[in-house]
Every structure is written in structure tokens, then in C-alpha cells.
Amino acid sequence: MDVSTFRTWIAEATQLVVDNADHLTHLDAAIGDADHGINLRRGFQAAQAMLDETAPTTPGAVLTTVGRALISKTGGASGPLYGTGFRQAGKTLGEDLEVSPIQLGAALQAALAGIQQLGAAAEGDKTMVDALIPAVSAYQAVIDTGGDLPEATRAAAEAAARGLQATIGLSARKGRASYLGPRTIGHEDPGAASTVLILQALANATGPAVERAAS
Amino acid sequence: MKKLINAPDEVLLDALAGVAAAHPSLSVNVEERYITRAGGPTPGKVSLVSGGGSGHEPLHGGFVGYGMLDAAGPGEVFTSPVPDQILAATKAVNAGAGVLHIVKNYTGDVLNFQMAAELAGDEGVQVEAVVVNDDVAVENSTWTAGRRGTGATVFIEKIVGAAAERDADLATAAGLARQVNDRSRSFGVALTPCTVPAAGKPGFELGEDEIELGVGIHGEPGRTRGKLVTAREIAGIALEAIHTDMPLSGETLVMVNGLGGTPLIELYVVFAAVAEWLKGHGVTIARSLVGNYITSLEMAGCSVTVCKLTPQLTELWDAPVNTPALRWGR
Numbered sequence: 001m002d003v004s005t006f007r008t009w010i011a012e013a014t015q016l017v018v019d020n021a022d023h024l025t026h027l028d029a030a031i032g033d034a035d036h037g038i039n040l041r042r043g044f045q046a047a048q049a050m051l052d053e054t055a056p057t058t059p060g061a062v063l064t065t066v067g068r069a070l071i072s073k074t075g076g077a078s079g080p081l082y083g084t085g086f087r088q089a090g091k092t093l094g095e096d097l098e099v100s101p102i103q104l105g106a107a108l109q110a111a112l113a114g115i116q117q118l119g120a121a122a123e124g125d126k127t128m129v130d131a132l133i134p135a136v137s138a139y140q141a142v143i144d145t146g147g148d149l150p151e152a153t154r155a156a157a158e159a160a161a162r163g164l165q166a167t168i169g170l171s172a173r174k175g176r177a178s179y180l181g182p183r184t185i186g187h188e189d190p191g192a193a194s195t196v197l198i199l200q201a202l203a204n205a206t207g208p209a210v211e212r213a214a215s
Numbered sequence: 216m217k218k219l220i221n222a223p224d225e226v227l228l229d230a231l232a233g234v235a236a237a238h239p240s241l242s243v244n245v246e247e248r249y250i251t252r253a254g255g256p257t258p259g260k261v262s263l264v265s266g267g268g269s270g271h272e273p274l275h276g277g278f279v280g281y282g283m284l285d286a287a288g289p290g291e292v293f294t295s296p297v298p299d300q301i302l303a304a305t306k307a308v309n310a311g312a313g314v315l316h317i318v319k320n321y322t323g324d325v326l327n328f329q330m331a332a333e334l335a336g337d338e339g340v341q342v343e344a345v346v347v348n349d350d351v352a353v354e355n356s357t358w359t360a361g362r363r364g365t366g367a368t369v370f371i372e373k374i375v376g377a378a379a380e381r382d383a384d385l386a387t388a389a390g391l392a393r394q395v396n397d398r399s400r401s402f403g404v405a406l407t408p409c410t411v412p413a414a415g416k417p418g419f420e421l422g423e424d425e426i427e428l429g430v431g432i433h434g435e436p437g438r439t440r441g442k443l444v445t446a447r448e449i450a451g452i453a454l455e456a457i458h459t460d461m462p463l464s465g466e467t468l469v470m471v472n473g474l475g476g477t478p479l480i481e482l483y484v485v486f487a488a489v490a491e492w493l494k495g496h497g498v499t500i501a502r503s504l505v506g507n508y509i510t511s512l513e514m515a516g517c518s519v520t521v522c523k524l525t526p527q528l529t530e531l532w533d534a535p536v537n538t539p540a541l542r543w544g545r
Contacts, residue, residue: 077323
């Protein structure tokens with residue numbers, strides 16, 4: 001994967017976030033404060049604009065630029081959390097021009113660690129982490145057993161989607177939704193839902209060329 | 216959605232332009248999104264910076280001025296400000312004695328202020344943060360994000376602002392802020408939901424005869440839903456919740472705060488009930504505030520905040536203040 005793959009990932013993520021902004025906001029209205037889609041759309045559009053403006057030349061720089069833009073423009077809790085995730089992932093990739101699937105796995109791990117360190121959320125708290133943890137594990141499992149990149153990113157996106165489904169039965173323990181406690185049961189977590197979109201975008205950007213052309 | 220706006224995405228910038236045009240005592244940096252005193256920072260004084268999502272006006276911008284805040288960083292509606300703007304505001308008002316961040320306890324606010332404080336520290340600005348968490352409607356356990364910051368924020372900004380004008384150092388100001396926070400509790404009730412302009416529809420639905428108990432200030436639903444009862448009963452519910460959490464006694468500072476869509480006459484009806492309840496429990500109202508001070512857009516309803524005073528806190532509360540939304544004694 002070179003810089004163009006990473007640019008495609010972010011472009012796809014921006015598109016998915018924009019297309020689903022109302023849905024994310026709707027999910028947030030049920031258990032939070034109805035701004036997740038609005039904020040994330042603003043953040044990713046700013047990230048896309050900053051990438052166009054600065055044209056970073058390495059995959060690592062693409063991700064750290066995205067992280068910085070998300071922190072600067074998103075607001076809410078999701079800005080610092082996703083921003084830190086992308087920045088940590090970017091730092092892990094260093095200055096390399098070409099990134100291997102193993103390196104991407106390490107970057108995803110670093111993103112997860114950064115998000116968990118900042119937000120202090122554990123699995124089962126009904127947060128973005130409930131989509132991210134299974135996704136990172138699924139990616140790693142495919143790579144460890146000799147699978148290729150498209151399989152690994154697809155597995156990550158699917159695991160994230162399953163993690164999102166599992167948040168429906170959970171009672172929120174972190175973030176603004178935690179004020180509602182048990183009243184959050186029965187609703188998807190908006191942060192987990194946006195994590196699914198970002199990983200879906202990664203799968204689209206790294207998937208088989210034929211599938212990409214068809215989608 | 217019926218609102219006096221030009222476009223949903225422009226509400227914050229248009230409102231900041233209005234603040235700038237209406238209040239020559241304030242300086243509004245529209246580009247970096249912060250509000251400071253027009254006269255600039257006072258040399259040698261600890262500066263107070265607060266901020267949070269917009270939609271709670273007059274909090275925080277309306278409390279910038281002599282005796283209260285030095286700067287406010289307004290985020291988008293109900294969305295915490297970003298680190299860059301808090302950092303810019305912090306640097307703009309740093310007068311060499313350090314900067315106190317007054318942060319309401321919401322995950323987003325805490326994270327963004329924390330990042331701003333780290334960046335400010337990297338640039339040599341001494342920052343101390345105080346997290347306000349006075350809302351008794353939220354159970355304070357390790358299983359939640361903790362209690363929300365609501366009405367006590369106004370008390371802290373006023374009282375610590377007064378102390379800062381008298382040359383309290385950063386550690387003293389922070390200690391005082393924590394003291395006021397520890398001695399204050401709030402409880403809110405909503406009669407209607409509210410609509411974030413960019414979202415276009417209400418945050419939750421409420422039946423004609425329903426109220427939401429234990430609401431915050433972001434249009435989020437509360438802990439439970441109940442039937443609409445009398446103002447006297449609502450005051451009782453709020454005060455029982457507060458009293459259970461922090462037994463009330465002695466002299467108090469009491470605020471009955473409108474959430475944005477409730478007329479002042481109803482707030483006075485509630486205040487009468489609050490006064491009656493407190494009297495019945497042997498509690499004295501030494502100071503009071505009735506009006507819209509920390510709102511939730513056009514939400515109808517109110518919050519009740521009680522602070523157990525000490526002679527020092529009363530004296531600082533009475534000290535002169537000169538801001539767009541709070542002004543006396545000068």
C-alpha cells in the first residue's frame with residue numbers, strides 16, 4: 001500500500017460519513033445529544049481539505065494529517081478520540097513510502113491503544129471501542145494465518161459490524177450516553193456505527209480491484 | 216423547525232457577530248472563535264477561561280468581563296470546543312500568573328480542554344483545570360462518565376472570578392473552584408425537548424402531559440420520565456434529590472435557572488416553592504438568582520442549583536461584577 005491507497009481510504013471514509021451523517025445523528029439523538037453525524041462530517045471534510053492542500057507524501061503523514069484535522073475541527077468527544085487514533089496509527093507507520101499488511105495491523109493496534117488510553121473505555125461500555133476491538137483482532141487473525149490484505153480488511157469491517165450489532169444490547173457506561181444508563185439498551189452506539197463506516201472504507205480502498213470498480 | 220436563523224450551519228458565527236456588535240466591552244475573535252475582555256488581560260492576574268458547546272447562552276460568553284471570566288471558547292451548538300480555540304483563548308489571556316480552565320464534566324469538553332492544556336503547557340503557559348460536576352441526576356459511579364456540570368458553573372465563574380480580581384494565585388483559585396463545586400448540587404426538569412439547528416428535529420419526544428426528570432443542558436433525555444405535576448411538586452422533587460445527595464443546612468445560594476423556553480413568571484413560581492421547601496427544612500436562602508443563566512436552546516423547564524455558603528463565599532459572591540449577563544456593585 002502506498003500513499004494513494006491511504007488517500008483512497010480517507011476519501012471513501014469521508015464519502016461514507018457524509019452519506020450517513022443523518023443516520024449517525026439520528027442514532028445519537030436517541031441516546032446522546034444529536035450531533036455525531038454533523039460533527040464527524042465537518043471533521044472528515046476538513047481532513048479531506050487538509051490532505052488536498054498539503055498533499056502528504058507518505059502513508060504515515062496522510063494519517064497524522066487526518067488525525068490533526070479531526071482534532072482541530074470535529075469537536076465533541078469523537079474529534080479527540082478519532083484524531084488520536086489516526087495520529088497514533090500514522091506515527092506507527094513512520095516515514096515509509098510503502099506499507100505492508102503487517103505494518104497496517106500494527107497501525108490499527110496503535111489507533112485502538114491511543115483511543116482506549118484517552119477515552120478509558122473498555123469492551124462492553126457501548127462505545128466505538130466495541131466495534132474497533134473485534135475489528136483489530138479479526139484483521140490480525142487473517143494476517144497471522146497467511147491471509148491477504150483484502151481478506152483482512154474485509155474481516156475487520158465485518159467484525160466491526162458485528163460489534164456494532166452487539167452494542168444494541170449494552171447499557172452505556174462512557175460518554176454522554178452513560179447518563180441514560182439502562183435507557184440506552186436497544187439502541188446502536190453512534191460511535192461504533194461511525195467506526196464501522198471508517199473500516200468499511202478501508203475495506204473498499206484495499207479490496208479487490210474488480211469489486212472496487214463494481215461498487 | 217422554526218428558528219430565528221439565517222442558515223443552520225452559520226448560527227454560531229452569526230451569533231458571535233451579534234455578540235461583538237452588542238457588547239463593546241467584549242472582544243470577539245471570530246476566526247479563532249473565542250471571546251475576551253476588550254481591555255485585554257490584567258497583568259499579574261490569574262486568568263479564567265471556560266468554554267463548551269453553544270446553545271447555553273448567556274453561558275459562557277455572557278460571563279466574560281470584570282469579576283468573572285477572561286475568555287470563553289464557544290463550540291458549535293451542543294458540541295465542545297476544539298483544542299485549537301481553547302489554546303488560542305488561553306494564550307490570548309495569559310497574563311503571566313497562569314490560566315484556570317473551568318470545564319463542565321462532559322467527555323468531549325474534558326478531552327478537548329485536556330488536549331488544549333497540554334499544548335499550552337508545551338508553550339510554557341501554566342494551566343490548571345477544574346472539572347464541574349454538580350448534577351445529582353447522574354449517578355456518580357465508575358460506570359458512567361460521571362456527573363454533568365450544570366448550574367454550579369455560574370457560581371464558580373462568579374466566585375472564583377472575584378477572587379482572581381483580588382490577586383488569588385492559580386492554586387488558590389483552583390482550590391476555591393473545587394470548594395464551590397463540592398458545596399453545590401443541581402437538578403433539572405424539562406417540559407419540552409429542544410432542537411439543534413443543524414439536526415432540524417427535537418432531541419427527544421415528550422407527550423403533552425409528560426416531563427423529563429433529571430435532564431442535562433444538551434437536550435438529552437433525562438433518567439426518568441414522569442407526569443406533569445405542579446411547580447411545587449417539581450421543586451420538591453429537585454430539592455429532595457439534592458438534599459439526599461448533600462444534606463442542606465445553614466446559609467445557601469440558590470439559583471432557579473430557566474432552560475431557555477420558560478417565562479420568568481414560571482421561574483418565580485418555582486422559586487416560591489423552592490423557598491417554601493427550604494424554609495420547611497430549616498435552610499436559609501442568603502443569596503439568590505432567578506433567570507436564564509445556563510440554558511438548553513429553547514427547552515422549557517428549569518434547573519435548581521444550591522450552594523452551601525461560607526462567609527468567604529458570600530463575600531466573593533457579593534463582590535463587584537460587570538459582564539453582559541451578570542452585573543452589580545460597580
